Amino acid sequence: MAGRAFGSIVAIASAAVAVISPAVAASSLMHTNFGGDSRHAWTASVSAPALYGRGVRALSAPILPSGYLAQAEGVITAVRWRYRFARVPPPNLQAYLCNANRCVLLPGPEGKTDAFRGDDADKGFVFAFRIPGQGPLTPVLQGQASQITVSYR
Template sequence: MSMLCAAGAALGAAAGGSWVANAPGVPVPVSERAVRSAELLPPPGAAVEGRRVASVHWQYALPPAVRAHAWLCLAERCVALPGARGTSTAFAGAAADSGFHFRFAAAPGAPQGVRASRMQVIVNYQ
């Protein structure tokens, strides 16, 4: 019986999970300078200490037909995003309790007053 309990505890420790965070919208500057979103952190009470990122799903929204450069970042390590939603394993192995943020910069010819909105990450961890 104690062997079964020990095996169950080991499996529970290895089990993965996920956390979700959202950030408020940000204006996308027309200049060469990128803007940074609010930090996206695990919710309070999430049991992520000692866990490692497996993958990150992201999404954000821009007005139709507006082009912008977008990155998802962990500290100063950023990955260029190919579209408004997707999945990346580029942060695999990072601490699952780390905060992410988005960065945006307008593409040449973009109109002024554009906002990025509905920013969300889903962080899967082991």
């Protein structure tokens, strides 16, 4: 069952990433050196979604780079994430960061992953959130912000 749920999250997230949303507020691209093999990065953020019930997935708007990526191979080396809610979420909150290729279960509200290493840096991401179980979530878990920084070479 968990494999089926994860597969459907990937499918839904892939479809969401394919949609270009003007609601994405992306910062300008940065030229920086994060050490290692990263030479460039882009940062973007969107409002985090609200969760109204258990057992229901909530997706953020697609998070996309703004403008042209700096001259580079455009290959991801690492992704940093951060998400926030208006109140402390339940401990069983499942949070995923997804691109068109995969979804990664996030261990907490902020961190860094190399799971997207080698993927295209000019493609979008979405956050997917789910609280296991059934029934309404009272009070509603109101999202505040979701942000990623994609480091690439």
